[in-house]
Amino acid sequence: MEEKHSLEENAIAVSESDDLEIIESNQDIISDDPVTKEDIENLVIYSRDWTIETIISQIESGNIDLNPAFQRRNVWENDKRSKLIESFIVGYPVPEVVLAEIPGKKKQYVVIDGKQRLLAIHGFFKPENKYWKGKAELKGLTIRKDLEGVSFDRLDGDDLRLLNNSDLRCTILSGYQTTAVLYDVFYRLNTGSVPLSMQELRNSLHKGDFSVFITEKTNSEIPLHAIMSLPGPDKRFKDIEVMLKFLALNFNKDKYNGNLKVFLDGFTEYANQSWSSNNKLITNACDEFDQACLLLIDIFNTPKLVGRKWVPIKDNWESRFNRSVFEVLVQYAFNIIKDGNSALFSGDNEKNDFIECIKQAFTGQEFAASVSTTTKTVEQHSIRFNVLFGILNSKFGLHYTLPQTIQ
Known part of the structure; x- marks a missing residue:
């Protein structure tokens, strides 16, 4: 009992x-x-x-x-x-x-x-x-x-x-x-009692081949579901929104200006209109996104720690999935996959070093604040991406840069 x-x-x-x-x-x-x-x-x-x-x-x-x-x-x-x-x-x-x-x-x-x-x-x-x-x-x-x-x-x-x-x-x-x-x-x-995500309305307002694609993509079981502790496609579209922001950060024609609604709406409309010319680019990126998620799961040896906040004072990870932490990690892992560098992180020492880099980032007040409060501003995006990318690049001798939309 x-x-x-x-x-x-x-x-x-x-x-x-x-x-x-x-x-x-x-x-x-x-x-x-x-x-x-x-x-x-x-x-x-x-x-x-x-x-x-x-x-x-x-x-x-x-x-x-x-x-x-x-x-x-x-x-x-x-x-x-x-x-x-x-x-x-x-x-x-x-x-x-x-x-x-x-x-x-x-x-x-x-x-x-x-x-x-x-x-x-x-x-x-x-x-x-x-x-x-x-x-x-x-x-x-x-x-x-x-x-x-x-x-x-x-x-x-x-x-x-x-x-x-x-x-x-x-x-x-x-x-x-x-x-x-x-x-x-x-x-x-x-x-x-059951709040609905704004992504549901976005789906209705911006229809097209891209909107259908990203839904069908997340209708199938993907590594993101395990990371978000979802049993499958999310009934409230959280999985779609997370993948949508990843794609928007990488492929939107407009820079991010701090207005997340306009940014995601604009990219959805753009991706629908340009689907005939950009579908291969986006499809490949989604496949690499899946591989990036799998790489992170392998590094942490579990999906339940990926995209979680480290709490130094408690010497422990929070259990709640944090979108802001995840978007930085998956972007870095996406770069690793694109460059064919995943073998660099196959050893236990390298995996531990990667995790220690994340813990190090959380010892800084700026980074911790950038994934905790007012996370949507341009400044907070810049802080969390620059801090963690800088620590990881320095540790592993890599030179990955931020997505163009937030540079």
Whole structure:
């Protein structure tokens, strides 16, 4: 019993740590690009009560974009999806969906809030889309237990009529001057017990071949998942965001100016537009990113210490994954892989020296602060990359430089 209790406490701690990381990241993004009064001068907000039948028609016609490329990141379980369908049939109220009209595409919308509800509805009506796990059959019902195990094609009579004619309120935003408005709305609505990453909204706003590629890349098991203590593709897109920043630091056409939202949005748009000419470059870089992760795992002899902060006063590593520490380490390891120098770090002495270099960096207040507080500024990027690159270069006689975007 004690061991089980310990495992449960650890799972809760990891979940709370993940939530805190997402909340902090979301707050950073909002503070990066604050909404002004001028941004919302022409904002128009109105509501429509659409029947479920109309919702399905809007999705099928492409007017509501559910981003099918990201369906494997579906967060809900079938029990929760089933409860939603049951609520429609018995006439219970259901939370509204918030949509934003796509600029230049009248009556076409991206989902700001309520995507899981729409995926559950569409997946029940159209099970071939596989939005549900396994069969799209109702389960765990508490009121209409007679519908347990029923799929859409087995609904008939009043139940089918009630479901088709149930209303779902949709609040629609249009006339916004900048996507910062949508991020702000998303942030304000996203106050539930399971916070969602801003990367989910980025996926909806910036579609293209690159966005599909990076999702498919992280849909497969990659070393990053083990480093981030993820069992697989992250339902809240943290793995995508980490890899996206690595690619943006290396290949963005614009230098990093301290605004992470604009930097990542801009690179995503650029990579989508230039995919035909840059896809091999980015694909190869992602493969080398995987190799860099494997090299770091080999050096530390475990993924659980990669990208963690060293605490000199405790003579120990923190258990929480730290993006700022990881991005410096993986960039250095990426350079090692590109230059074919991984053999330099195959011996136990070299591995220990590498780890000692990281510990040495944490003895300096500047480096420690650069991965702990206000980590997104240009100055903090410069400090953490320059300090650790300098220590490692000096120790191993290498001459690796920072990515062009932060030089």
